Amino acid sequence: MIRKLNIFFKRRVKRFFARTFSKITEINRKYKKPQIEMKPAVKITLTMLVFYLVFLIGMLIYKFVITIR
Amino acid sequence: MNFLARFFYKFRRVFKAIKLFLIISGPGIIVAIADNDASGITTYAVTGAKYGYNLIWFLVLLIPVVYFVQEMTMRLGVVTKRGHAEAVFNGFGPGWGWFVLLDLVFVNWLTLVTEFIGMTASLYIFGIPPYLTVIIVCVIMGIMVLNGRYWTWEKIALLFCTLNLIYIPAVIIMKPSVADILHSGLIPNFPGGLTQQLLFFLMANVGTTIAPWMLYFQQSAVVDKGLKEKDIPWGRYDTLIGSFFVIIIAVFVVIFTGTILRGVDIQNVAEAAKSLMGVNQYLGAALAIGLFNAGFLGAICITLTNSWAFGEVFGWAHSLNNKIREAPWFYANYFLTLITAGAVVLIPRAPLVTITLFVQVISVTLLPASLVFLILLLNDKKTMGEYKNTRIQNIITVAIIAVIVFMATMYAMSIIFPNLLK
Numbered sequence: 030m031i032r033k034l035n036i037f038f039k040r041r042v043k044r045f046f047a048r049t050f051s052k053i054t055e056i057n058r059k060y061k062k063p064q065i066e067m068k069p070a071v072k073i074t075l076t077m078l079v080f081y082l083v084f085l086i087g088m089l090i091y092k093f094v095i096t097i098r
Numbered sequence: 099m100n101f102l103a104r105f106f107y108k109f110r111r112v113f114k115a116i117k118l119f120l121i122i123s124g125p126g127i128i129v130a131i132a133d134n135d136a137s138g139i140t141t142y143a144v145t146g147a148k149y150g151y152n153l154i155w156f157l158v159l160l161i162p163v164v165y166f167v168q169e170m171t172m173r174l175g176v177v178t179k180r181g182h183a184e185a186v187f188n189g190f191g192p193g194w195g196w197f198v199l200l201d202l203v204f205v206n207w208l209t210l211v212t213e214f215i216g217m218t219a220s221l222y223i224f225g226i227p228p229y230l231t232v233i234i235v236c237v238i239m240g241i242m243v244l245n246g247r248y249w250t251w252e253k254i255a256l257l258f259c260t261l262n263l264i265y266i267p268a269v270i271i272m273k274p275s276v277a278d279i280l281h282s283g284l285i286p287n288f289p290g291g292l293t294q295q296l297l298f299f300l301m302a303n304v305g306t307t308i309a310p311w312m313l314y315f316q317q318s319a320v321v322d323k324g325l326k327e328k329d330i331p332w333g334r335y336d337t338l339i340g341s342f343f344v345i346i347i348a349v350f351v352v353i354f355t356g357t358i359l360r361g362v363d364i365q366n367v368a369e370a371a372k373s374l375m376g377v378n379q380y381l382g383a384a385l386a387i388g389l390f391n392a393g394f395l396g397a398i399c400i401t402l403t404n405s406w407a408f409g410e411v412f413g414w415a416h417s418l419n420n421k422i423r424e425a426p427w428f429y430a431n432y433f434l435t436l437i438t439a440g441a442v443v444l445i446p447r448a449p450l451v452t453i454t455l456f457v458q459v460i461s462v463t464l465l466p467a468s469l470v471f472l473i474l475l476l477n478d479k480k481t482m483g484e485y486k487n488t489r490i491q492n493i494i495t496v497a498i499i500a501v502i503v504f505m506a507t508m509y510a511m512s513i514i515f516p517n518l519l520k
Contacts, residue, residue: 057192061196078466086464091206096449
């Protein structure tokens with residue numbers, strides 16, 4: 030009985046993830062062509078800004094860990 | 099008779115305008131006042147206790163900043179009829195879209211945790227255990243969304259917004275020195291010099307006043323409300339009034355704790371309320387009730403923001419006007435976010451006030467990315483047409499981004515080089 034329930038839930042979880050991934054793929058396909066064309070300079074600046082902000086978040090998490098210790 | 103007729107028609111015109119404004123207003127006022135959520139009240143209260151009235155000038159400077167940012171999101175939502183996350187997916191593709199969506203979900207969930215921190219702490223003063231507060235809040239929030247339409251939800255939210263004004267009469271009762279407030283509060287100064295701690299508090303105040311979730315919420319709210327381009331002027335008034343209220347309430351909270359708790363090391367606003375009750379039970383109760391209300395208001399907006407954003411991107415039905423059977427994933431996301439955030443607060447010995455303050459700083463650090471996408475979307479003539487950003491609006495927004503990035507950099511540098519600032 031427990032084994033059957035186990036298999037049942039595993040199948041449901043598998044189906045859930047399969048549906049979610051296919052949905053994500055569908056979304057990626059739907060928005061594949063951006064409507065706004067970013068100039069290369071803007072794209073590079075934005076990418077650098079995002080990486081920089083993630084670095085700053087890393088510093089904040091480090092400070093948080095030090096503070097609570 | 100002629101005078102009476104003219105007076106009557108003028109009165110009717112003004113009355114109609116007020117009525118129209120009351121119908122259209124809502125998103126701007128709600129998002130602004132909900133911005134003074136539990137973490138906001140905590141941040142302002144701790145700021146007031148630590149620095150007295152000395153940082154009021156900094157908060158006043160944020161009024162135009164809040165207005166500019168929120169007005170842009172309102173305009174973007176009205177013209178594109180899309181929420182912010184979907185607008186980024188559509189405009190810039192899935193790469194940037196997923197970044198923006200995950201950024202929103204991450205920061206929103208953290209902010210929701212801080213709302214529950216505030217709510218549980220405030221009701222604990224009245225003897226209600228945290229787990230019961232979490233359950234009660236989840237039930238009330240569930241009823242609010244499941245039994246109504248967007249308009250019902252909005253009017254209930256506006257009612258809670260009025261409760262957020264509780265700090266104003268509380269301050270009036272205290273009778274603080276207006277001369278002191280004007281002298282030390284309105285002249286720009288850095289009490290104790292520009293230290294790492296002061297910078298942290300400045301960033302926390304910016305982060306709690308202009309939170310990323312506000313961009314997403316107002317944009318989705320105007321879409322759900324069905325505002326049209328002709329409603330943009332009224333939307334601007336709505337946003338302007340909201341911007342004033344958010345800072346007025348913030349200033350009053352700072353004055354409140356700056357007067358009665360100056361120099362006291364507040365670890366927890368709820369504890370401050372409890373100790374205040376020993377001095378004046380009404381003031382203590384006002385602080386506690388205000389904190390709960392602020393947390394609740396923030397929670398109802400933030401959970402909706404997440405659900406709207408997911409619904410827009412995944413193509414689910416995602417309106418409060420849909421019943422649960424019509425939009426199951428929308429409501430599932432709503433309750434999942436709510437329950438998981440509430441559960442964090444119940445973890446024993448979690449450093450709740452530290453979490454609250456750090457979440458604000460994280461929030462403001464990630465804000466520039468959201469603002470950059472906002473400017474890019476608002477400068478697209480094909481999308482925005484005549485409602486495109488003006489040069490002044492672009493300059494101001496770029497300046498806001500630059501200041502935030504500079505402050506975040508200074509703070510990060512002060513962590514790496516502790517002797518950089520005093």
